Amino acid sequence: MARRSGPRDGEATRAALVDAAAKLFAEQGVDGVSIRAVNTEAGLAPAAVHYHFGSKDALLNAVLLRDGEPVRERIHGLAEELAARETVPTARDLVGLLTIPYRELIERDPERAARWLAICGQLSLAHDERLLGTAPATNKLLHELVSRAYPDVPADEQELNWSIAANTLIQMTARWSWAMGGVPSEETERQLTALAEFVAGGLDHAMAVAAARSSA
Structure with a gap:
């Protein structure tokens, strides 16, 4: 008698599909990867993605949430702590909301972190x-914290400059995570700290220029 697949088999298959999709999405771009390619990479039947996820977008969502959910929760927690302070947030405070969770993700699993960051970078830029x-x-x-930090900057300029800062951080962190070959090091830590300082400085300057332009 043929063995029936149980819940654990389904979980293993879904995990294999998420792993395969993350690898291909990071390397080739989300829109450049077909469902067929994901099934082939995972070594599964042609209908596997549709059976377990229903669509490519649902699979992408699973990829984003697998590593992104703990990152999002950490960012949200740090943001709530920053919002509770009486002081006005600095650019370094704002950038730190992202760099701290990204660094922790890299420390947990550098290869998966690099892939997740690369995918987020693609989607964020677009x-x-x-x-x-x-x-x-x-x-x-x-966005509320950014507005609180830069009240004299028009809302559209706030959004644009924060988006550029966040995208720069994501893109460069992904590249460094990928380049270090899965082994976090003190040099990587130093580079990420320097990157955070650089991005914070750029954000501050861009907001100052926008504020001056708005008041002119």
Whole structure:
């Protein structure tokens, strides 16, 4: 008698599909990867993605949430702590909301972190709703903190400059995570700290220019 697949078999298959999709999405771009390619990479039947996820977007969401959910929760927690302070947030405070969880993710699993960051970088640059829709409450809180830090900057300029800062951070962190070959090091820590300082400085300067332009 043929053995029936149980819940654990299904979980293993879904995990294999998420692993395969994360690898291909990071290397080739989300829109450049077909469902057929994911099934082939995972070594599964042609209908596996449709059976277990229903669609490519649902599979992408699973990829984003697997490593992204703990990152999002950490960002949200740090943002709530920052919002509770009486002091005005600095650019370094704002950038730290992202760099701390990213660094912790890299320390947990550098290879998966690099892939997740690479995928997020692609989607963030394109303002893709498939990424933005995964954490609406956290995104709202971040924008509130940016507005609190730069009240003299028009809202559209706040959003643009914060988006550039966040994208720069994601892209460069992903590249360093990928380049270090899965082994975090003191040099990587130093580089990420320097990157955070660089991005914070750029954010501060861009906001100052925008504020001056607005008041002129």
